[in-house]
Amino acid sequence: MQQPASPASYCDEAGKTHLPRGGVRPHRGRTMVNYGFVIDNRKCIGCHACTVACKSEHDVPIGVNRTHVKYIEKGTYPDVTREFSVHRCNHCEDSPCTTICPTTALFTRDDGIVDFDDERCIGCKSCMQACPYDALYIDPNKGTAAKCNYCAHRIEHSYEPSCVIVCPTEAIISGDLDDPNSSISGYLTEHETTVRKPESGAKPNVFYVDTSEDILDPHATERTGEYLWTDQAAGVGHFAKYADKRTGAADTQSMIIQLALEKKARKAAPRDQAIIRDVMSKLEEDAGKPKRSYDQPSKGVLWGWEVSAYIMTKAIASGTYLVAMAMMLSGMLEMTDEMWWQLIIGCTAFLGITGVLLVMDLDRPERFLYVMLRPNWDSWLVKGAYILTGFGGILACSGAVLLFDMDRVYLEYLAYAGVPLAVLTGVYTAWLLGQARGRSWSEDKFLTAKMLIEMLIAGVAGLILLASSGILSMVIAVVMLAVVSKHAHDTVIKPQLETLH
Template sequence: MARYGFVIDQRKCIGCHACTVACKSENLVPLGVYRTWVKYVEKGTFPHTRRSFTVLRCNHCDDAPCVTICPTKALFRRPDGIVDFDPQRCIGCKSCMQACPYDAIYIDPLTNTAAKCNYCSHRVDQGLLPACVVVCPEKAIIAGDLDDPTSEIHQLVAREPVTVRKPEQGTRPKLFYLGADEANLTPEVQTRPTSYLWAEVRPDDRPPEAVRSAEYLPGPADARVVYDVWHPKPWGWKVASYLWTKSIASGALGLGGPFLAAGLLHDQLALSLGAPVIAMVFLALTALLLIWDLKRPERFWYLLLKPNPRSWLVWGGYILLVAGALAFAWAVASLFGWTGAQRALAWLALPGGIAAAGYTAFLFGQAEGRDFWQSPLLFPALLAQAAVAGGAVLLLLTNIAGSPYEQQRWLALATLAGLLTLAVLVASELLLPHPNLHVAKAAHLLTHGPYRVELLGLGVSVGVLVPTLALALGWAAGDLTVWGTIAAVAALVGLWSYERIWVAAGQDVPLS
């Protein structure tokens, strides 16, 4: 069986864009999106300057992360090595765009489904070459079977010093570059201005923080991007809000259940029923946000009925369903006074809350294009966020229920412990040495870039300092009715702000 790949001979490319035009014509690619595109990079100081052209597209990886994360198997690797897609199965979750380290996937504005270079598979099946190969005037694009010793591409790869983009990702890409400058293939070392040769990046075309971020992402090498295409952020405030609502739901389960079962909170109906109801409400909001963020929301049920068992998006859906069922059963047992079942379900809420809070770490771990999200500290950070959010909402609930100070104190301790743990984890992530330049640049955006004011103003001041001070005053006064409410609201506001800028900064560092 064949194993198709590409070689781009950078020594021959003249930057004519014939490959881009042929690709658009052959595959009916709409305006504004690209399956293959050409980026211009300049190096040097006038008059000693040099411009290089880089052809970018899908790398048809042998271990394609987009195939792994796709929840409905809309992306798949053919036996001949071509990574293709089925728009009829795509739900438009955009997780494949986060998984691809090469920025090769886009959402088709006409079908609202994911699309990318598929090696002109319809032509290959007829024994024809991809359209871009046929039109290249310099024969700078070579396609063929990498495993065929008689093919030109096999001989080039075997004989010449070819390179690939981001080999450290372990995707085993099959797009090889010959004679490419390393600075052309590594976006982290490129300086990106807010204007190009024939265009400006307008704030209404890109999120304002993305435009401002260019000022804070200078490259260490003397490489300037002077022409490129726009790649929008796939995930926005809906995903950030999903993280926030899920923290509240999982925290209400994971703290409320064991605290009630262990007798740390009075087992009164307002609490034993209120905690699972809060979990159900915020789990429902989480699901609604996820569905709302889909480009094809009417297909959301594909996630459960056409699942890819390797995708943590699928496992996350199952976990949320189980957590919702657990919260519902707990609420019913509390409502009808089934003490034994209520106590058992309350204890089961602890692992249910941990699973609901923590699965996102594995989902973001599959988003291999965003190194900033690959931190081993993400799982404990998500648990700490759940402790903060759960402790805060339950503290508000105990105020409504009129619980005594001795009962509220446990929730205040849990909230404070979560806040301090989260603060230490975030500080470690942002301030300690980073594993690579991509992570360092994303962290730089938070500590010195356009997100710095929000991080310090809302995330740290409102989200950590105000709750800590309010809880201390409440403990000193022996009354958490007022101070506990202030602490809870401030902690929830700060947590949402941090979720927003964490999701945004992780996507601001360019992938191509």
């Protein structure tokens, strides 16, 4: 993906910066400033002064960071090198976190800083899924999202961010990217720079000088959970309240295997020695690959069983209604009052469970109404909440028709409105996941179709359970629901196991 092209792009597909008009980034037509960072990896010594200063400035809790230094090591002893890179919020021009945030707790200021308001945050963690740079975390003390905000309180009083002030080698440069006379613009003019994950389309405003692809590419090095001075044994951020035990594969394991193989090779038969030497050579090849020797702790799986279960329950509610109404409107099924009551009660129950699960997943569940009262209409979390409410309203009105013994033709009228709402209820989560550009959900072009199929399978199974009394039919329906449940679980969990930084 390219950065904004007006008239020429300043960032190509490889992430290299090419500045038009004498090196100044094209102005986007606003009179305000546009703040960004340059990280000069030639100067960074990995001292963590920026991390400590940031934690002190913002009172950041233990276990989470707004800025951190990543270490990687390359080569084979004695020819080994270590590289450092400062990672933080990239204050993107097209920030996915502000788009997906349902309550506008995350927002882009007029000066380009992506800031947050913890008084509006409901702890839904959608911003953490959307950020390609894993820059956000849940404050374990507040239960709300937080990140680097460019020390906005300092900027407003003409002070530089604390990380810039404290850096002993001046490896962090801040300033107005749109001002041709600023030091940061001069730096960008004089040096070739790279950005992290340009393919995300987020248009980051943090640029790196003299950095390698190995340290910017999250897949170039393995995340083990055990690094210099640190061994992640418990959860951080969102998981701090659970303190879940975590373990990781250490490099010492490979060392032990190699020592055992070397000892065995001295006494083994010639054929066994050849096999052992082959294994040893492969271990040596792995030893030469870049290794991640220090990084911030993993935040773990943020959307757990509650989210996969809610996909399942709303698929049952919407799918059962959709299949029943489609069959009724096409003349394939004659709905009796008893069947209507079973359908309405069953769908309402599963829709209610869906709502409970959604609230349970929030780190600030008492603020759940903020989604509807302080909405960000760009977010599919907000649109989804209103879709669920609309579908629930159709079910409630259908129940009222039966309860007050009104003309049954009204049920048919309601069905014409209920069918599209049922479809939207079943599939809107695919569009929500598509906004999570930090994960591979956004790359799955068939996710909407998959969720539609899930909903139809769950609907057929639900209708079988409502209308059939045969044991075999019920067993088949349960198996169908189990398949849908497993697929929903894998859809939610697996992309969250990917390394983001």
